[in-house]
Amino acid sequence: MLLWLAIALFTAVAILAVLLPLSAGAKDVASGAEEDAAVYRRQLSELERDRKWGRIGETEAEAARAEIARRLLAIDREKTVEPDRKGDLWRRRATAVLALAGIPVFAVLLYMLQGSPGMPDQPLMARLGGQPDTKNISMLVARVEDHLARNPNDGKGWEVLAPVYMRLGREADAARAYESVIRIMGSNTARQTALGEALVMAAGGVVTDRAREAFQSAARDAGEGDEGAPKARFYLALAAEQEGDTAGATKQLRDLLEGAPADASWRPAIQETLARMEKAESDTASALFQPAEPQLGPVARNSPETPPANAPFAGGGAPLAGGGAPFAGGPSQDQMNAAAEMAPEDRMAMIEGMVENLASRLQDKPDDAEGWLKLVRSYAVLGRKQDAADAARTALTSVSDKEGRRQIAQLAADLRLPGLEEVPQ
Amino acid sequence: MNGFFSLAELGHYSLVLALALSLVQATVPLWGAAKRDSRLIRVATATSLAGFFYIVFAFGALVVAYVVSDFSVANVWENSHSAKPMLYKVTGVWGNHEGSMMLWVLILSLFGALVAIFGGNLPETLKARVLAVQAWIGSAFLLFILLTSNPFIRLDPAPAEGQDLNPILQDIGLAVHPPFLYLGYVGFSIAFSFAAAALIEGRVDAAWARWVRPWTLTAWLFLTLGIAMGSYWAYYELGWGGWWFWDPVENASFMPWLAGTALLHSAVVMEKRGALKIWTILLAILTFSLSLLGTFLVRSGVLTSVHAFATDPTRGVFILGILVLFIGGSLALFAWRAPSLRQGGLFAPVSREGALLYNNLFLVAATATVFAGTLYPLALEAVNGEKISVGAPFYNLTFAPLMVPILMAVPFGPMLAWKRGDLLGAAQRLAFAMVAAIVAVAVTLVLTGAEGALAPFGIGLGVWLIAGALNELLDRSGITRGNFKHALPRFFGLPRAAFATAIAHAGLGVTVIGIIATTAYQTETIRSLKPGESLEAAAYTLTYQDVVPRTGPNYREEVFRIVVTRDGKAVTAVAPTKRFYAARQMATTESAIKTFWFSQLYVSIGDLHDDGSVTVRAYYKPLVTLIWLGTLVMAIGGVVSLSDRRFRIGAAKPARSARKGRAAEAGA
Structure with a gap:
């Protein structure tokens, strides 16, 4: 209620601001020419005062007086509108109606559009000190x-x-x-x-x-x-x-399970994670032998805990996808199917065997950019970062093709291999 | 209904009421002026004062909501935090879109109220029309606030804690930069309203120029200070040591400044000589239009920078509408009515008027350059989506060459007589300044080992401006003509306007020297330092000692302690910091600045590395503070000029004394 009282008071004052000037007595409004003449006359008297007090030299005062007089003579007397006295009353009434009806209706309507008159202020201190609102x-x-x-x-x-x-x-x-x-x-x-x-x-x-x-x-x-x-x-x-140390992670989880009491409530959760990690590992294995595709990297890291920022080769892998064919010496479709059916340990062994094959082949025939790219990537996916870095370094000195070297350097940088984070220019 | 009372709601209603009054003020006085009805005319004064009261009340209610952290007000919740220091609670009111628009209308209505109070000796019809035009602008912006950017929207239930203010804005700079900038922007609305009123009236009253000049000067003064403060703020807060980025938001404030400076000078011609009337009116319209454009650029969110906290397209379209209405409307009014205005006095090309016109042409050309550089990238992006950025290289090629001839001409202006001047004579009387400038060039060349002639020339230009200003005062007190006997009393007897001109022009020179010295001779050292390691910045050696954590009211920070030595002796210690504001999850860099005379050592912290080292950026900026000190001097010139309230008539020297070699100037 207090708010509405204040609103009423404010509105009344606003209306008065329009009504009061209307109610005062009318007086003549000087025309522009009269006003101009008044300005110049004021200037002349000011000038006279200045001259008397010695603020201005005689010559200067004389020049200024001439200038003012010139302007006084040049006053534009043509455009004068005669005051309109006849419409006086109705103009006043129209304005009064505008103020009395227009202002409150307009203001209240516009205020109600967005205002919340039912809401008190809620300063933080008062809220903190008041009765706790348990909801x-x-x-x-x-x-x-x-x-x-x-x-x-x-x-x-x-x-x-x-x-x-x-x-x-x-x-x-x-x-x-x-x-x-x-x-x-x-x-x-x-x-x-x-x-x-x-x-x-x-x-x-x-x-x-x-x-x-x-x-x-x-x-x-x-x-x-x-x-x-x-x-x-x-x-x-x-x-x-x-x-990237999936093997270490699975080992730690297995140790944890072994030491756990049989009735521990968290056993299933651990088992689940372990299963997911092992599956991820096998996915890694198959991913290794897919043609290079953008998803190659993230496959190994598709666990929900991994944020995108931690998958550096998600983008880096893409430009390398050029050749579609599995690399020479890689597993055939049969081998891959076999790998998928194997037990995790066996599968790891098979993968590592194939990677070693690739490594020794590259030692004999080092000028093979594609091969090195595969090897670096494989090491990285297996979590053997140091090996990946060593391979990348060897590759950078042994590949003759400039574009190939650039790709390897880029891959190494994308994988954040130790010592190779920067792409050399 | 219970007996509660809500200040926020009453503030909201107050704002609506201000709009209602503003609409009355925009119409009734115009009607009254057309019919020469004194009662209707008087409505203008009363409504403008009442409207000002309601806007002050609304603004005050918003400030109170911020101070007591009333998070039931959405605007407070979005931009404040209970732990924020009190100063930033208050300044945070205008540190956001809604609040800054509130400040805009507050200042607009303040200027309107000042005209209402002090406009007693204005012709009544002119005053009524000026206030009505002011009310159009006010109505448009009040409507904009209430319909698209209402700061009094409430939240129910109220959140427990606010989202805090953008940390970059939590600085003393926010307390002064926007109010001053707006006082400048909005102050030009008075010149605009006077121009529009004169056009509606169909005549330019004798009192017109006398009124417009001080208002323009006031606005110019605040804008000058506002821009300078913004520049210094960006300088120390952004951590890059740059003081001007040709960022569109900066340009948005610089364009009205350039046009306003032109307006200031053409208003002088109009006040003293009655010439350049139509041109002055056009400049008044253009200056305020550029202020509106600046408001549009910043508030609509068409620009992406720290200033663009408004990104709601409806707002952009609304402001664009206001822009089109006022700029288009006033220019149409100008095209329609200007031909019927009487032309003012004539003058020779070489004369004080001519010099001021020369100033105007170059300033307007410079404004156009900045305008093109600011809007062309936006237009290009709108047409084909291509994003380009126009930066310093563009302005160095276009803006700087325009500045050279105008700066060279500045000392000549006050030396020329009204109506017809003597260029050669002026040049002779400027001999002292010329010698000073040439000496400055030579000294700079020697000191800097003669690398590049452009910078010494720039320094010489700055000295030329300062010495030229002094030269004019000396000349007018008779010293340069060997008249030493009466020199001192004459010097002190000079009108304050003469000092004002000299001070403002000298301030410009000071700024020029600062700009050139910093741009040409600053040194920059960036190195990664481990504790105990050091780097060199000019003559100083900075040794990184350690980093300590510290907790502020609403942030945590790491303080990097660095010892500064010179020639092996410890000079001082600096402590740049990196702050982290938890509420906004934002980090800021607080640079450390040490001032040595007019030069500064500027240290800021870049990246931290895993090995415990940290990137330290150290700049040595010779004479950099002159940039801002110069603007301060310019503003002092403005204040001095404002204090000279005498009438100003620029009379041509009487023909008989024309050959005595010096202009007689009454009043000046």
Whole structure:
């Protein structure tokens, strides 16, 4: 109600701003010529004053007076409109009606279009201090945040807030909260694991260095009650996989499963991941022997944890796709079908055997850009980065074709092979 | 209904009411002026003052919403954060599209109210028409705000925390740059309204020029300062050490400045001599049109840069509509009415008027150059989608050559008499300035080892402007003619307008020197440093010590501590930082600047590397501060000129004293 009262008052003042000048007595409006003459006369008297006070020299004053007089004479007296007195009353009435009806109707209508007259102000301080609104979780969070901003060493507060952040999807904030918890209340397996998890989520699923540190310290600190920190070890395995060490990752997961109690609730999850990794590995194997296609790289990394930024050869592979035929010495269709049916271990062995074949063939016949490209890529997909880098270096010195060398350098750069990150110009 | 009261809602209503009043102000006084009805004419003053009050109230309500972090107001939620320092809560009001448009109309109505209050001695019909035209502009922009950019839209339920302001804008620069720039932009609306009113009236009153010049000067003054501040802000905030990028947004403010400078000079001719009337009116229209164009370019989002926080196409189309309406309308009015205006006095080509016209032609040509460079890429992109960027090389080839002849001519202008001047005599009396300029060129050549003649020439040009300004004062006090006896009293007896001219022109010279010295002689060193390593920047050695973290109110930052030594002696320490603003997930670079006399050492931090090293960019910028100090001097000249409130009549020297070799100037 108070708001509407104020609105009424404001409107009334606005209307008065139009009505008051209308109600004052009329007076003559000077014509332009009269106004001009008045200006020049004022100038003349100003000039006279200046001359008297010695602010202006006699010669200058004389020149200025002549100039003003010239302008005074030249005043344009032709275009004068006679004042219209007859329409006086009706003009006043029309304007008054415009003010009395037009202003309020226009203003209220336009205001109602977008205004929210039913909504009070909601300054943050008042909201934080008022009765907690249990339905609005973000408000509760803000309240705790406000408390923690003033008492940043309240570890319990951070510990309460951190999981709430996680549930709200604010993982970076959750990570910061867990960091505070560890800083204030000390490190333990559960806290480090939670911190690591938050960091992984915040990074879109990538186990960053920072997250890995947290998991490692969680695994290190793991005591009796922590069952050997399975969650942290699981993430460490994921980290290994993300770095291309799929074999290491699967081994870590198998170790984890072996040590796990038979009734552990997380067993199925680990088994699932293990199965996915093994499948990815076999996909890698088949991918190795597909003609080079853009998806070649990402195939090995199609796990949901891998962000696109971590698949450097997604783009880099494309320009190399030129030749469609499988490289000489590669497996035939039969071999590939056979590979698909093999057990993972056997398949790995078969793949590595074929890669070794290729490597030794290139040692005998080194001037083969296509072959080197295949070999570098194969090593990379198998996670043997150092071998890939060595192969690329050998290739760069032994391939005679300039374009081929460029492609190899480009591939090495795309794969971020150690020491070859930059494409030499 | 309960007894609550909402300031935000009343602010919203207040804004609507301001529009209603503005519409009355846009029509009734025009009617009154046409019929010479004093009552209707008086409505203009009252509505303009009331309208100003309502806009101030609305703006105040918005500021309060920001200060108390009322996130139920969408605009506050989008651009503020409860942890933001109080200064940025307030400046954040205009650090976004809606709020900056509010500031725009606030300043527009402020200028209207000032005319209403101080326009007592204006012819009544002229005043009514000026205020009506002002109200057209105001109505258009108020309508724009209310229909497309309403800052008072509410959110229910209210979010708990705001999204914070763009970190680049969280700077003291935001507190001063936009208000000053808008005071400049919008100030030109007064000149525009006077021009439109004169065209509607069909005559240019005697009081016209006397009124237009101080308003134009005020607007020019603020625009000068606003542009300079924006330039300095970009210089220290963006971390690249550049002070002018020929960015379309910068050009958008530079074009009205160039046209406004031309207007300022032609208004002088009109005030003193009654000449160049029609040209001045056209310039007034063009200057404000360029201000509107600047508003359009920045607000419509057709440009992509940090300034383009508006990307809603309906807004762009709306502003384009306003642009077409006002520029097209006023030019049509000009085409229709200008031929019926009486021409002013005549003058010889070599005269003060001639010199000012020369100034106008070059400034307008320069404006056209910037206009082409700014709009051509946009037009090209609109036609065939090709994105090109027009930068410094284009302007160096087009704008710079236009500036040389005009800068060379500046000292001549004040030396010439009104109506008919003596070029040779002026040149002789400028001997002192010429010698000073030549000495400056020679000294620069020697100091810099004679590499390239262009930069020493530029420095000489700057000195020529400063010495020329001083030369004029000395000449007018009689010293150059050997009349030492009365020189001192004459010097102090000179009208303030003469000092104003000299100060402003000298300020221009100071800026020119700063620009040339920095552009030609700055050094840049970029190196990757590990703690303990150092690099050389000019005569200084910078040693990177370490990096320490620090927590600000709404950001965290890493402070890179660097010790500066010269000849083995520690001079100072600098601490450039990298900040991270969590709310917007944005990082900014805060450069560190140390000033040595007029020169600056500028250090900013680039990438961090895994091995603990960091890329350090160090610039040594000789005389760089002169760029901004010069604009400050120019603005001081403007203030001095404003303080000279005497009437100004530029009389030609009486024929009998014409051969005495010096112009007699009354009032000046």
